[in-house]
Amino acid sequence: MVHLPIHLVREAILGGPVHYRWMYPIERFLFKLKQYVSNKAFPEGSIAEGYIAEECLTFCSMYLNDIETQFNRVERNYESCRDKSCQTLSVFSENSRLIGKGTYEYLDNKLWNQARAYVLMNCDEVIPFVSEHKEELRRNGCSNVEKVHNETFPEWFEKRVS
Numbered sequence: 001m002v003h004l005p006i007h008l009v010r011e012a013i014l015g016g017p018v019h020y021r022w023m024y025p026i027e028r029f030l031f032k033l034k035q036y037v038s039n040k041a042f043p044e045g046s047i048a049e050g051y052i053a054e055e056c057l058t059f060c061s062m063y064l065n066d067i068e069t070q071f072n073r074v075e076r077n078y079e080s081c082r083d084k085s086c087q088t089l090s091v092f093s094e095n096s097r098l099i100g101k102g103t104y105e106y107l108d109n110k111l112w113n114q115a116r117a118y119v120l121m122n123c124d125e126v127i128p129f130v131s132e133h134k135e136e137l138r139r140n141g142c143s144n145v146e147k148v149h150n151e152t153f154p155e156w157f158e159k160r161v162s
Helices: 004-015 024-035 043-061 109-121 124-139 145-161
Strands: none
Touching (some): 024 043, 109 124
16 A cells, blocks of 8 residues: 555646546536437437527527526525615625524634634725724834734724724
């Protein structure tokens, strides 16, 4: 079994990434083609007809704006009613609902602060406040601005906005 790692490396070099060598996509496509068979006496003809029919419908559906197709369908978890009266950050403006049974996760303080900082740092409306906080830290003579910024920004932002 010592020789096995050597052969695996050689196989990876010759064959490339594993998803190019898998049979699963081909089997899925063959299953899709088998579903087109309606006349078992001439399967190749009915596969060709079914494939052409699906391609034609797909092509035509791209130009049907008034009818719901796979190209203009709304997302599965999309809620069209948005409350514009409440001024919130864009992160919290999306309505959503659970899919399946919900689970509760309890975070310790470190993970909670990291999650809160991540949400704030990736929100477009907060970008001016990020640069303002960094400038304030530089003016105060802070040596490691990035580290202090990451640790203190959520609390500073909460005081600044409220």
